[in-house]
Amino acid sequence: MAELRGALIGCGFFAVNQMHAWHDIDGASIMAICDRDPARLRIVGDQFGIERRYTDAAALFEGETLDFVDIATTVGSHRPLVEMAAAHRVPAICQKPFAPTLADAKAMVKACADAGVPLMVHENFRWQSPIQAVRAVLDCGEIGRPFFGRISFRSAYDVFSGQPYLATGKRFIIEDLGIHILDIARFLLGDVSNLTARTARVNPGISGEDVATMLMDHEGGATSMVDCSYATKLAAEPFPETLIELDGSDGTIRLAQGYQLTVTGKSGTTVSDVSPPLLSWASRPWHNIQESVVAIQKHWVDCLTTAKEPATSGADNLKTFALVEAAYAGAASRQPVRIDDLL
Template identity: 30%
Template sequence: MKKLNFGIIGCGRIAHKHAEAIKKNEKANLLCVCDILEERAAEYKDKYGAEAHFTDYRKMLEYSGLDVVNICTPSGMHAEMGIAAAQAGKHVIVEKPMALSLKDADDLIGACDESGVKLAVCFQNRFNPPVQKLRRALEEGRFGKLTHASAIVRWFRPQDYYDQAPWRGTRAMDGGCLMNQSIHNIDLLQWMMGPVESVFGYTATNLRKIECEDVGVAVLKFKNGALGVIEASTTIYPENLEETLNIFGEKGTVVLGGIAVNKIETWKFADSTDENGAIDQHQQDVPNVYGFGHDALVEDFIQAVTNDSKPYIDGWEGRKALEIVKAIYFSVTSNKQMLFS
């Protein structure tokens, strides 16, 4: 089987997870990398054994043999680069959020459809074993009627994190703790609970000197009648505390926790009283908040390209969490409840 040739655009904070996932996969080859800083691009090329490096992503898109582009740049650049890659005939894996506006997200989806290339969004926590187990329980109807849920991200990002680059914490390129950090958990919340009917939110910039929020909260009503709560922050002293997903129903309660929703903390269902063994085999130890989901995401994408099937988290799936965050922001600026169609 011919290996798929990957290229990474943006060699910053998250790029190493993509590079490592590509290098681990026997069906993939890291062909080239790109970063506006020549030194960093060259360092990535040497570290991960790529064939070439670039400082202009459009030049990289012209490189012979390139099949897939992984976009790991600041969020405000995702749509533009993804559209250019699609128009060049390259398949696209884009880090979260896929864009900073719904129009840009739709334009990216449309460009990939028009060019006949695959698009996947990096919500890698969907692949976590505890998350997969929870999803199966929902699909099997074990919760009965869902009553409410919460997605909580209590993390720490010091001021020097934002000061590393001028784009961090800006509306044009980054977003705040809801758009950047909490969007992973918001994705899981809506994936488990279903479509949203309405949302009302508050945000604040309490501690960090940034344009966007460092604390955000929201209440949601889902179309199935269940209620939801979102809490996000990058102000927790003195370090990351938790990323927790709580799902409650008439016949079941599940709490996923750990630093990357990688642990089952509570698992109770009316149809079973002893699942300790099953729970233990789904626990996952991870070294950081990124977890191991990029490995599974890259493998799934290779299968989608090879078999001409839909990626597990395609553009339309990736758009859903973005729509919720944008609705929260609208609610904050208008001081009104945001209704979904």
């Protein structure tokens, strides 16, 4: 089967991981790249040997015949770029956060549905191998029916040096990081009916919130807590590990720091190391995230070639995005928010 011809728009900090991943994946190749910043275009083009370079996305769509586009720009440009892809009938991957608002996100899903093109949000955290390992234990029924979850990401890692824009937005941790952790909660425990949230800003040098605590009712009956912080100094820095506690009718799952998975269930207790592999181009501590980029991009190729809906399709991601909106609304009002009212 012929390789899928892709283009990457946005050659910044994170896109380098996406380019490495495309290089590792069979069945798809990046034929052209685009960035409005010529310096980034040159750096990424030279690093990955891509000759076809554009500083304007409209010119890219006019100049190339594409099977898909991978949009790795920051959130402000996501809607116009996804709508441009839809107008050219080009399937699109869009980085998270999907859009500035839920209304924009809904419009993007509609544009792609109307054009009949697949749309996947690059929501990669659920593709991390330790998270997949937790889901596999749940799926095999070892702990019975889950009734409680805590999905936790607490760190003091300096994310601002690599991504300076994170310090300047009115919204920070829920929109940038909480979105991943809320998606993991949905992935493990199902869709959410109600959410209550509290936020705080501890670091005086940033504009948004850097601490968020969320309590959720899942439609299947479980209750979960999602807690995120970039203001938590620990003896051993866990970035970027997501820690998980799940209690079920027949046992428990604990994903602890250091990628240690402990399962106590119907067949006793097992302890295993579910550390992600360190890919040749990856670097600690980011290797966990970097490996998940390969996994989600492989999933996209598989979905495009077999006409399957991606797990984190645009439509699916509206349900994660609604949790982000609910968290900001609920933190402001100090009231619980019904998710169905937003969707």
